[in-house]
Amino acid sequence: MKAVWAALVAVLAFAGAAHADSFPSRNITIIVPFSAGGPSDAMARILAERMKVTLGQAVLVENVTGAGGSIGVGRAVQSPPDGYTISFGHLGTHVANGAVYKLNYDLVADLVPVVLLPSNPMIVVSKNAVPATSLIELIAWLKSRPSPATAGTAGAGSGSHIAGVYFESAAGIKLQYVPYRGTGPALNDLIAGQIDVIVDQTSNSINQVRAGTIRAYAISDEKRLVSAPEIPTAQEAGLKGFTMTLWSGMWVPKGTPKEIVTKLNAAAVEALSNPGVKKQMENLGLEMTPQDQLTPEALGARQKAEIAKWWPMIKAANIKME
Known part of the structure; x- marks a missing residue:
């Protein structure tokens, strides 16, 4: 019986490796949990347009709105862990929502980080x-x-x-x-x-x-924007203690093979290093992620650190579902 189980495990491992090797073989969808035309939608579409070059398949954006983004994230969580559905989100959707809504998923345990995006x-x-x-x-x-x-x-x-x-x-x-x-x-x-x-x-x-x-x-930054230097920081304008950066990221459902996560990360990193993409991002007032932070591990660490920082503040402010 042990030999049968060992053989079955080997077959499944081979099948998983073969699946990862052939990825992607069809369109990939990025789920943006907000309406079209907003900041998350704009960033996702810029990235999708470039990522398709590396991946060799179309990268589509689907807007799934409602409940502060938690419905869209939930859709991604429930998708097959095959790399064809990516969850796009930020501090609000992948940190704060865990303290505001009674989610039927865990923001850390049920998602695998792919890449930390501009802020x-x-x-x-x-x-x-x-x-x-x-x-x-x-x-x-x-x-x-x-x-x-x-x-x-x-x-x-x-x-x-x-x-x-x-x-x-x-x-x-x-x-x-x-x-x-x-x-x-x-x-x-x-x-x-x-x-x-x-x-x-x-x-x-x-x-x-x-x-x-x-x-x-x-x-709400410590320095002025390069793309809009005429706008002062809150500190310069006379308000101390108002500093906040809204970072974004991409995740996939738990169970997605590591090889596929690596391919998606590589496509996103290539897109972010492209001069045309960088120019578009900077024109939107976005701050590019340092090269050494463009890893799944960096996003995972940021998400956990921000949960530890913001959840107590959110609960103390009694922010609840509207």
Whole structure:
């Protein structure tokens, strides 16, 4: 009987190796858990367009929205562990959601890291009708209102929600959150004047800031953006203690063969080193990941460290599903 089991294990191992060797043989799908047109969608599409060159197969983007991104991540978790479904996400979807929602999956145990992607400082933006022209004036305006200003988010526990709560704490103000299926539609409503502010990913808002359709006050980084040096840091603008970077990453379902993870990582790393891709990312205000951090291990370590950092803060702020 032992000999039979040994033979079966050997056959399965050979079959798995052969499957990994032939990967990919069909289209690959990146599940973006937010609506089309938002910052996550933009980054994923830039990467997908280049990754197909290395992989030799089309890399498609599917937008699966709802519940702060947890529905899209859940779809990826439940997919076959064969490398053909990639979960795209960030600090909100793959860290914060574990403290906000009662998930039917484990963000660490049920996903395998692939690559740590470029990061975003957050940016405080408002509709043009807001009278403030500086961050200090904005904070004064927010404090003087008889009712809290409306702030768009991508849902409870999303990056924009966490950043908003962080901004509230640092500035001593109160906001009324309006959840959307992504910050893309939230930004559209900000431009239209339907909401007052967003503490948004820079990559989502920067082009509208440049176009003059919304107003920017500060970014949540320790240094100014190379692509937008006219926007001060929160520290420079008079608000201390508001520093936050929204990093992104790619994961696959647990059980995906290591050889396939390695191939996907190599394709992503090649894409990120491509001059055209780098230029597109930098134009969005994204900060490129250092070369030595472009590994599955680096993403796994970052995710675990951020869970340890943010979960206690989120629970203390009583952030729950909206």
